[in-house]
Amino acid sequence: MSQTDERGEAGGEKPWIPHEIASREGQLDPYPFFKEIRDEAPLRYDPRRDTYDVVGYDAVVESITQHERFTRRNTSYINGSLLSTDEPIHSELRGMAQDYFQPGFLKEVYEPKIKARVDELLDRALQGDDHIDFVEEFAKPLPILIIAELLNVPSEKMETFRKWSATLATAPSENSPEAFAALEEKQATAMGELQELFDAEIDRREASPTEDIIMNHIRGERDSELVDRSNVLANLSMLLIAGNVTTTQYLANAVWTFEEEDVIDELQSGEIPLMDALKEVLRYRSPVMPGKRIATSDTEIAGVRIEEGQRVVGWLSAANRDPDVFENPDQFDPFREYTKEPIPFGKGIHYCLGAPLADMEARVFFEKFLDRVDDWEVATDEIDPFVSSEIYGPRRLPIRVVS
Numbered sequence: 001m002s003q004t005d006e007r008g009e010a011g012g013e014k015p016w017i018p019h020e021i022a023s024r025e026g027q028l029d030p031y032p033f034f035k036e037i038r039d040e041a042p043l044r045y046d047p048r049r050d051t052y053d054v055v056g057y058d059a060v061v062e063s064i065t066q067h068e069r070f071t072r073r074n075t076s077y078i079n080g081s082l083l084s085t086d087e088p089i090h091s092e093l094r095g096m097a098q099d100y101f102q103p104g105f106l107k108e109v110y111e112p113k114i115k116a117r118v119d120e121l122l123d124r125a126l127q128g129d130d131h132i133d134f135v136e137e138f139a140k141p142l143p144i145l146i147i148a149e150l151l152n153v154p155s156e157k158m159e160t161f162r163k164w165s166a167t168l169a170t171a172p173s174e175n176s177p178e179a180f181a182a183l184e185e186k187q188a189t190a191m192g193e194l195q196e197l198f199d200a201e202i203d204r205r206e207a208s209p210t211e212d213i214i215m216n217h218i219r220g221e222r223d224s225e226l227v228d229r230s231n232v233l234a235n236l237s238m239l240l241i242a243g244n245v246t247t248t249q250y251l252a253n254a255v256w257t258f259e260e261e262d263v264i265d266e267l268q269s270g271e272i273p274l275m276d277a278l279k280e281v282l283r284y285r286s287p288v289m290p291g292k293r294i295a296t297s298d299t300e301i302a303g304v305r306i307e308e309g310q311r312v313v314g315w316l317s318a319a320n321r322d323p324d325v326f327e328n329p330d331q332f333d334p335f336r337e338y339t340k341e342p343i344p345f346g347k348g349i350h351y352c353l354g355a356p357l358a359d360m361e362a363r364v365f366f367e368k369f370l371d372r373v374d375d376w377e378v379a380t381d382e383i384d385p386f387v388s389s390e391i392y393g394p395r396r397l398p399i400r401v402v403s
């Protein structure tokens with residue numbers, strides 16, 4: 001019997017998320033599940049999903065960086081963007097955006113804007129009740145405001161962007177074909193609306209050119225023999241949503257972890273360097289869990305045979321807690337010395353384009369937050385996790401702030 005026949009989901013969509021971690025508890029703490037697999041082998045085959053789950057650091061790196069053997073195509077709800085195309089089209093699409101994500105450009109043009117936005121959010125949130133939902137007040141609005149500015153699209157649409165991002169990042173309510181179909185319909189509507197927005201923005205610039213990232217895409221399409229309008233719309237949509245839920249979870253995971261690990265004072269005094277602590281948050285609680293791929297031909301990883309067309313998930317969160325690479329991986333240690341780099345932003349041709357932006361937002365936010373508040377405590381005994389095949393972290397995070 002072929003492995004496809006064994007999956008027991010005749011005609012149904014196959015979830016990317018393993019059944020073992022699809023529950024609330026599993027989403028909150030997937031690490032024992034990764035460990036259980038890793039103790040046996042760097043990867044395992046899951047017949048229920050007809051998918052290989054890769055958990056050892058080296059094997060994960062192999063699966064996400066060997067793009068000719070493992071493609072990112074057809075693994076995302078947005079087809080045709082830089083994230084879901086192969087070379088050479090991927091490089092063309094990345095080239096249309098990358099100047100706007102260079103650290104030097106971001107520092108000069110965006111750091112002052114990020115500072116201003118953080119001040120506004122802090123002024124508003126800290127003047128009222130000392131109980132706030134960190135996710136609603138800071139972690140959600142900040143990335144959306146900044147990416148809307150960077151893409152030069154109206155920030156009045158913020159609430160709509162937020163809904164689109166959440167819809168596109170979420171997992172079905174249950175592992176059933178009906179739940180998949182319902183979610184797919186919602187995601188298709190969100191994608192349609194997003195593309196309409198960018199279509200209108202392109203029309204505006206064609207009538208009256210403005211120098212910005214959208215204009216760069218219009219020129220790129222004109223000069224290219226490979227890229228068409230559907231790629232441009234997919235690329236812009238991807239840029240708008242890729243950094244929202246991810247950066248939200250980065251900020252929320254940091255606030256949660258800093259309190260849980262009792263390091264707020266040391267961060268305020270500078271005894272623990274902020275960027276080291278943030279780097280460790282990204283390793284310890286990586287906001288993006290999987291690197292999704294499909295084998296382009298019969299191949300193997302760590303001696304395990306994988307057939308063409310089979311799905312392979314390189315679990316970044318598992319790699320980042322591999323004990324062969326990170327000593328005491330389940331401990332948060334901002335003074336850790338690294339022999340190999342953690343891979344929360346992926347690796348290879350699809351390495352996160354927005355990593356410098358996410359890091360800058362987190363740095364600017366915490367420089368100000370640590371300065372403006374004396375202390376905070378997480379005001380719930382039960383963290384409510386984001387249930388998703390992609391994202392790790394709290395969906396809401398009530399905190400009590402002392403300022």
Ligand code: HEM
Pocket residue numbers: 064072082083084094147238239240242243244246247250286287288290291292316344345346347349350351352353354355357358
């Ligand atoms: C902490 C926040 C973030 C995390 C953890 C994160 C994580 C990732 C990861 C793991 C990938 C690679 C996926 C793969 O190989 O399958 C990726 C790709 C990408 N990310 Fe991020 N991301 C974050 C923030 C952002 C931001 C702020 C943006 C800005 C728009 C962004 C834009 C992108 C894009 C465009 C790609 C595709 C790159 C390509 O295919 O060449 N990300 N991200």
